[in-house]
Each structure stands twice: as C-alpha cells, then as structure tokens.
Amino acid sequence: MRPLTHPSIEHVTVEGILHALSDPVRATIYAQLACADAANSCSAFLQMEDRCIPKSTLSQHFRALREAGLIRSERRGVEMLNTTRCAEIEQRFPGLLPAILQAHAIQSGQSKPAKRKSAARSRVG
Amino acid sequence: MRPLTHPSIEHVTVEGILHALSDPVRATIYAQLACADAANSCSAFLQMEDRCIPKSTLSQHFRALREAGLIRSERRGVEMLNTTRCAEIEQRFPGLLPAILQAHAIQSGQSKPAKRKSAARSRVG
DNA sequence: TCCATAGTTCGCAACATACGAACTTATGAA
C-alpha cells in the first residue's frame, strides 16, 4: 500500500482539475467537501443521491481528486479525513473553483433563489 | 456524413464543458477561438505550438467542442467557420468560461501582470 | 468531367474506467 501522495500546488494543472471535476460523482463529492464544515470520510459517500457507489470505485474517485490536487486526505485511525485545498487553488487559479461549483449548483437547480417573481435568471452569484 | 449538430444551450452540461476543456489541445483551440475576432477554420490548427495534429484527430476535437456546446461550426464553402458560444454559456453558467480561460492563461504564463513589483508569487507554473 | 482542398468516418491499437474479489491497516474484545 503506497502512502498517500499530494501534488504540490505548483504541480496542480487546470487540465487535471477540469478532468477530475468532469465526472459527476467526483464533482458531487467535491461540492460536498467544499461546503462541509468538518472533514469527511470516504465512506460518507458510499450512497449518493439514491445511488450506491462501490467502495473500490469510490477509492479511485478519491485518488483522482487527490492527485488532481483538489483534496487533501489524511489517515485518522481507521478512516480517512478529506478536506478540500480550496484556499491554495484559489490563490493559484483565482475564481476557478467557485465558478465551477456555482455552475454545478445552477445545473442541479440548487441555486434557485427560493422566490422567483420574474424568473429573471437570478442565480446564486 | 451526418450533418453538424449543436446542442441547445439547455442541454449543455458543466461536466461536458469541463471534459471538453480538460484536453490541452481542445483548451488551446478554444482559447484561440475565444480571443479571435473572426471565425477560424479547422485547418488553422493543424499546427499548434510546434506540434502537428493529424486532421482526423483535429476533426474529433472539433466535434468534441461542438457537442459540448462550446463552439458553433458552419460550413462556408469548402471550409468550416468556427465560433465560440461564449455569450450563451455565459448566460447559463456565469463566470465559468472566463475563469477557465484565465486559469489556462495563468498556467501557461500568459497572464503575468506586466509589472510585478514584489515578485509576489509570480511563477511561470 | 477531373482535380484539389477541407473535413469526416472507419478500423484498430493503446489507454482509461468501473467494479467485484482479495488484500492491508487500525481498533477493540476475549
């Protein structure tokens, strides 16, 4: 079992970030991590939106996010705590992650402003 | 030969956009189209940054961009004119494309601010 | 018509992904 590897922020690439987040499962995981207060374990995502993800697949997804530089994972006893590297990436690629997260929110309809009197494409931003 | 198909803006997805732009060749093509005044033909990209792209590969890349909703292509005589659908996408996913393009620019070192008085994190990437 | 140019499609090899099975690591109980 090789140890967890995290790229330094210098080695994080735009292509890597986009590719990692172009998968709907990974995008969902990342979005949840991004808006979570505390770190999340992997197994918190075994069931997502009425869908079951196999453990092995989930492991690969976390590795993809980790190797893209999007999250940081550390072993904590028997489980793993995952946190986003938002701040670092924001510094390197300002505005990139917020824009992607917001786009995902818009697409999934989470960003409806609760009241839409004139349907004027009012989004979260 | 099937006719060119363009998804309606409603069917454009974030995942599709991210996946399309996660390829460095496509990202470069898109960036060039985005900052071009006039529409570009496909063959304008047969040679990019000291690298030759086969015609068939280029065709696939353009199809990928088209089907992701990123560009619009129309036959113009013997060639094809490609333009970005920036405005539509900006309306649907505000800020997404500018952020991605800027991130690519930062990564490729194109976005050095011309003056960097304190050498503040000004690395090529 | 024939020819040249600009792109597309086909076919195959190489690479990537999903997932069950088997494995490693950590923790607690006997």
Place this chain on the structure above:
DNA sequence: TTCATAAGTTCGTATGTTGCGAACTATGGA
C-alpha cells in the same frame, strides 16, 4: 496474542474512450 470488524487500497478483467492513418464525402474551380 488472536479473532473479528471496519475503512480503504490494489488487482484482474470487462467495457469505454482516445489517437491516428486510410479511405471517404462535400465543395469549388478549370
């Protein structure tokens, strides 16, 4: 220590995706 359990990882394989040369289609001109 040994067994059991839980959380993740790695392996093997079936299935998808991608890159590219060869053959094809469509348009315009002589």
